Amino acid sequence: METTRDIPHPEAASPLFRTEGLGLDFGQGEGARQVLGKVDLQVRSGELVALIGPSGCGKTSLFNLLAGLLKPSFGRILLKEREVAHLRGHLSYMQQKDLLLPWRSVLDNAVLGLELAGAPRKEARARARALLPVFGLEGFAGHRPNQLSGGMRQRVALLRTILCRKEILLLDEPFGALDAITRRTIQAWFLKVWERFRPAVVLVTHDVEEALMLADRIMVMSAPPSAVIKETLGVDLARPRRAAAPELIRLREGLLCSLEQN
């Protein structure tokens, strides 16, 4: 069953972006509370990194810092070794909520990013239409979001995210709201899409299994307050992976152990 692919070895390239001691305080003065400690995150081009940790450990805050929705209290962000305020313009961001606009059809939701970036409508639609089959949405171009299942809605959201053609993809528990069976199908399918477009992905998840099946590296975040990345595990296995593979079992043990210590 297992197939081998030539995945460029992550060590080979210098990081596409990284953070240095990035952190966030909420509030000011006496009542200030540290949400995010000093986070050092490194992501290489085309790499799939999973961030796993207890809920409320500031994973979403980290994404909001990267996307420029929040301002860091300390630390810095570097894109290709150049310091930047945030990565907006270089990343697309997908949340657990699909955030599809109920008044737009599947196709018009998919082109939202292109449209807001000023792409001609016709061209944007043609590009989205060409990708509908890849996303399992053929024949659904004119449907409204409320006519779709949760899994399909999530695929429309991913199509909208992918169409922006950014080199970095932030996924905040994108499959968290789906039932277990749908989630497994959509994970396998997501790998295919990822291999086709090959953006650098940071995937936030609660799900140990999801991290193990998808990621090149798994980073474990510590418990709040002031979460930091406390451990990084490399998963040097070809995809698609079998949950029962001996090495995966060993990694799972280590990962669960590390999470329990939180």
Next chain:
Amino acid sequence: MKEKATALLWPGLLLAALLASWEAAVRIWSIPDYILPGPGAIFQTAWTRSDLLLRHTGVTLAEVGLGIALAFAVGTGLAVAMQSSRIMERALLPLVVASQTIPVFAVAPLLILWFGYGMGSKVVMTAIIVFFPITVNLVRGLKSVDPDALALFTILGAGPGQVFFKLRLPHSLPFLFTGLKIAVSVSLIGAVIGEWVGAKKGLGYLMVQANAQLQVELVFAAIFYLSVIGTGLYLLTAALERLLAPWRQD
């Protein structure tokens, strides 16, 4: 479709029963027409004097339509102002709410004085009643956009104009229609009160005239026409909503 039919069946039957017992009561106790005419007499008048009634209906309908249009223009302006600036909201919202404590009946004579016996005063009176539900619901819609959706638009690089026209406005359409449905249901109050206080035309004027001449069946016929207008306006608004905001049915 079938569910719709049965939904109409029971209230329809009840209404028929009520009308029948009304007619029976009028006949059994021989209540004179100038006190309480039976539904038969009322419908007969509504039919035989339809020329007169329709002429006045046209005037009232025009007043209500223009009043709603005026309220819509003012209400939209107010709502957008309140949404776009916190200071505007803090300054305007209490005044908008306070304006509702003034009974329209109390200002009606003044409005007649300022805007005359013609349609103008009735249009303004309708607008005063109607602008509140429109404004308040539109503000609620404009402000209730999911913060995550706003974040999505920011990340996708949307400017303020794009956020307004591609997110806030379509999002608030169903809220606007909620306001409009309330508005059309109460809009007739403004026009009719205006016509009672001082007018030369309109169903309210006709009612006052007929009442004075003890033509009570004509008063009832006018009320019947008014309720047809009200129902028609409501159904029209609901149809418009299905056309312009069809995603609401979820």
